[in-house]
Amino acid sequence: MMFLLDSHCDAPLMLAKGADFGRRVEQGYTPGKFPITHVDFRRMKKGGVNGSFFAIYTSNALQPDAATRRALELISRVYDAVERNLDLVSLTTTPSQARRNARNGLISIFMGMENGAPIQKDLSMLRMFRRLGITYMTLTHARSNEICDSCTSPEPRWHGVSPFGREVIAEMNRLGMMIDVSHISDESFWDVLKYSKAPVVATHSCCRALNVHPRNMTDEMISAMAERGGVIQINFYPSFLDSDYNAKVSELIDVEEVTQVEWLKDPSDPALQERMRAAVEAMNAVPRPSYRKIVDHIDHVVQLVGVRHVGLGSDFDGIETCPDGLEDISRMQKIIIELRRRGYSESDIRLIAGGNFLRVMETVQQMAD
Numbered sequence: 141m142m143f144l145l146d147s148h149c150d151a152p153l154m155l156a157k158g159a160d161f162g163r164r165v166e167q168g169y170t171p172g173k174f175p176i177t178h179v180d181f182r183r184m185k186k187g188g189v190n191g192s193f194f195a196i197y198t199s200n201a202l203q204p205d206a207a208t209r210r211a212l213e214l215i216s217r218v219y220d221a222v223e224r225n226l227d228l229v230s231l232t233t234t235p236s237q238a239r240r241n242a243r244n245g246l247i248s249i250f251m252g253m254e255n256g257a258p259i260q261k262d263l264s265m266l267r268m269f270r271r272l273g274i275t276y277m278t279l280t281h282a283r284s285n286e287i288c289d290s291c292t293s294p295e296p297r298w299h300g301v302s303p304f305g306r307e308v309i310a311e312m313n314r315l316g317m318m319i320d321v322s323h324i325s326d327e328s329f330w331d332v333l334k335y336s337k338a339p340v341v342a343t344h345s346c347c348r349a350l351n352v353h354p355r356n357m358t359d360e361m362i363s364a365m366a367e368r369g370g371v372i373q374i375n376f377y378p379s380f381l382d383s384d385y386n387a388k389v390s391e392l393i394d395v396e397e398v399t400q401v402e403w404l405k406d407p408s409d410p411a412l413q414e415r416m417r418a419a420v421e422a423m424n425a426v427p428r429p430s431y432r433k434i435v436d437h438i439d440h441v442v443q444l445v446g447v448r449h450v451g452l453g454s455d456f457d458g459i460e461t462c463p464d465g466l467e468d469i470s471r472m473q474k475i476i477i478e479l480r481r482r483g484y485s486e487s488d489i490r491l492i493a494g495g496n497f498l499r500v501m502e503t504v505q506q507m508a509d
Contacts, residue, residue, distance in 0.1 A: 141242065141243075141490075142190075142476075142486075142489065142490045142493050142494070143190045143191065143238065143239065143242055143490070143493065143494040143495065143498065144187075144188055144189050144190050144191075144452075144472060144476070144493045144494055145189075145190060145191045145192070145193075145238075145451065145452065145493065145494030145497055145498065146189060146191070146192040146193065146452055146453065146454045146456070146469070146472070147193050147252075147341070147343045147344065147373040147451060147452065147453040147497050148193055148195055148252065148254075148322070148343040148344035148373065148375075148453040148454065148455055148458075149178075149179055149192045149193060149194055149195060149454055149455070149456045149457060149458075149469075150194075150195050150197055150254075150455065150456065150457040150458030150459075151179045151192070151194050151195075151456070151457050152194050152195065152196060152197070152214040152215075152217055152218055153197060153214075153457055153458065154174065154177065154179065154457050155214070155217035155218065155220075155221050156213060156214055156217055157174065157404070158172075159174060159177070159180070160180075161179070161180040161181045161221050161225065162180075162181060162182075162221075162224055162225045162228070163180065163182065164180055164182055164183065165177040165179070165180045169403070169407070169413040169414075169416045169417045169420075170407065170408070170413060171407045171408050175396075175400060175403070175416050175417075175420050176420070176457070176460060177457070177468070178454075178456035178457050178459075178462065178467070178468040178469055179192075179456050179457050179468065179469045181221075181225050181228045181229055181247065182228075183468055183469050183470035184247050184469050184470075185228065185247065186470040187468075187469045187470045187471060187472035187473060188472060188473050188476075189247060189469060189472055190238070190241075190242045190247060190248065190494065191232065191238050191241075191242075191247060191248035191249075191250060191494065192247070192248075192249060192250070192469075193250040193251065193252045193275070193276070193343065193453075194218050194249055194250065194251050194252070195251075195252055195253075195254040195278075195458065196211050196214045196215055196218075196251055196252065196253045196254060196258075196274065197214070197254040197255060197281070197458065198210045198211050198254070198255045198257050198258055198281075199255070199281065199282075200255060200257060200280065200281050200282055200283035200284075200285060200290070201283075202257065204257065204258075204260045205260075207255070207257040207258045207260075208258045208259075208260065208265070210258070211253065211258035211269070212258075215251065215269075215272055215273070215274075218231070218249065218251060219231065222249055228246065228247060229246060229247045229248070229249050230246045230247070230248060230249065231249050231251075231273060232248035232249060232250050233250065233273055233275055234501075234502075234505065235498040235499075235501055235502045235505075238250075238498065239498075250273075250275050251272075251273050251274050251275065252274065252275060252276040252277065252278065252318075252320065252343060253269060253274045253276070253277040253278065254277075254278040254281060254320075254323075255278060255279075255280055255281040255285065255323075256277055256278070256279050256280060256285060256286070256287045256308065257280075257281075257285050257286070259308070260286070261286050261304055263307060263308070263311050266308065266311055266312070266315070266317075267311070267315065270315045270317055274317065275317060275318060275501065276317060276318035276319070276320050276341065276343065276501075277312065277317060277318075277319065277320060278320040278321075278322055278323055278324075278343065279301075279305065279308070279319065279320065279321070279323075279324050279328065279332070280323055280324055280328075281323050282323070284296065284297035284298065284325075286302060286304050286305070287301065287302060287304060287305040287308050288300065288301045288302060288305045288324050288325070288328035288331070288332075289324065289325040289327060289328050290323055290324060290325060290328075291323060291324060291325045291326070291354040291355055292323075292354055292355070293325065296325065296327065298328075299327050300325070300327040300328050300330070300331040301328050301331035301332060301335065305328075305331075306331075306335050309332060309335045309336050310335070312336075313336060313337050313338045313504075313507065313508070314508060314509045315508055316504055316505040316506075316507065316508030317504070318338075318340070318341050318500065318501060318504050319332060319336055319338070319340045319341070320340070320341055320342065320343045321340050321341070321342050321345075321365070322342045322343050322344050322345045322355070322375075322453075323355065326358070326361070329357075329361055330364075333364055333365065333368060336368075337507065338503065338504045338507045339365075339368050339369035339370040339371075339500050339503055339504060340365060340368065340370045341370055341371050341372075341373065341497065341500055342357060342365065342370075342371075342372040342373060342453075343373050343453045344373055344375040344453035344454070344455045345357050345372055345373070345374075345375055345380070345453070346374055346375050346377075346380040346381060346437050347359075347362065347372075347374075347437045347440045347441065349440060350381075350436060350437055350440055351380060351381060351382060351383045351386070352383065353379070353380055353383070353386065355375075355380055356380055357372060359444055362441060362444055362445060362449070363444060363445055365449070366444075366445035366446070366448075366449040367445075369500065369503060370449065370500060371448075371449050371450060371451055371496045371497055371500050372441055372449065372450055372451075373450070373451040373452055373453030373497060374434055374437045374438055374441075374450065374451070374452060374453065375453055375454070375455050376431075376434055376452075376454045376455055376456065376459065376462055376463055376466060377455050377459040377461075378428050378429050378433075378459075378461050378462070378463055379393070379461075381429050381433040381434065381436075381437065381463065382429040382433055385426065385427075385428060385429050388426050389423060389426045389461070392419075392422050392423040392426065393423060393460050393461075395419050395422070395423075396419040396420060396422075396423050396460055397460070399415050399416055399419040400416060400419075402415070403415065403416040423460060423461060424461065427464070428461055428462070428463055428464040429463055429464065430463060430464050430465055431463040431464065431465040431466035431471075431474055431475065431478070432465075432478055433463060434452075434463060434466070434475060435475065435478045435479060435482060438450050438479070438492060439482070447484075447488045447491055447492065448491055448496055448499075449496065450492055450496065451491075451492055451493070451494065451496045451497045452472075452475065452492070452493070452494075454469070456468070456469055476489060476493065479492065
């Protein structure tokens with residue numbers, strides 16, 4: 141059977157803002173609605189999605205204790221959302237559980253941690269988050285932390301992975317947690333490959349050969365990760381998919397982000413509602429690349445390293461815009477249809493849709509002490 145998997149979704153951010161995933165989450169600028177909304181359980185079902193990794197994201201701007209608290213809050217929101225919708229979803233930590241859920245008509249909700257800041261400098265905290273259900277960790281986010289440097293840090297702090305980061309990598313290997321190299325610097329990436337005994341993943345990244353962006357991976361990086369058994373999951377963010385779009389929209393996205401911070405302080409304020417609406421409409425007025433660009437990046441990886449090292453990591457609810465034609469998770473089948481149109485076999489599509497990522501996850505868990 142085909143298992144359609146999204147390896148990175150920022151849905152917990154929506155849950156923390158009060159979204160009810162048991163019903164369709166509506167877009168809007170008044171209380172109870174949201175300026176950007178890509179995911180809820182009904183739309184996941186409509187899109188034929190069998191599993192999704194909900195990202196427990198914390199900003200590098202948070203102090204250590206605040207980051208830990210925020211991570212626990214988001215995990216709690218995921219648990220609550222799942223428990224309220226047990227007829228639709230199931231909290232999941234292993235591929236075998238996920239496949240069983242699919243046979244029973246349930247969507248598997250995994251959790252990954254985006255940014256290792258919440259573990260502070262304490263491996264016992266890493267172990268506790270693993271016990272809570274975290275199955276992968278993105279080592280950092282937009283800035284360097286105690287583990288490694290970020291690809292968007294103004295200046296490198298460690299020139300790769302820190303001494304503590306080496307301990308984290310070893311412990312994640314021991315615990316059977318996948319190491320996510322999305323967001324980390326090139327130097328950090330090569331250190332991770334050097335120190336990890338298990339395959340690693342990029343849960344939501346694209347190809348730098350098609351768009352020169354620091355968040356995207358070079359052919360050399362993709363090849364080295366594949367040689368070690370890893371997989372790159374293609375991000376849906378138009379700015380990572382297409383350089384022309386990124387150049388045209390970057391300033392408008394900055395305006396939208398600042399405006400949303402203000403709107404969140406008082407969504408009932410009509411003036412803030414109007415500012416939020418105007419910012420979103422201005423951003424969406426820029427023509428977006430087609431969802432077929434996602435498959436262009438898939439094609440590139442397949443031509444480079446073969447079909448066993450690529451998958452899908454949307455970044456839904458963490459991105460401001462989506463590709464044209466793939467505005468939310470309910471439209472995920474369009475990617476499957478496009479893969480068929482380009483001549484991929486059904487067995488290859490099953491690998492891309494989720495089989496590759498589940499295989500790596502299984503390998504990492506089997507390698508645990």
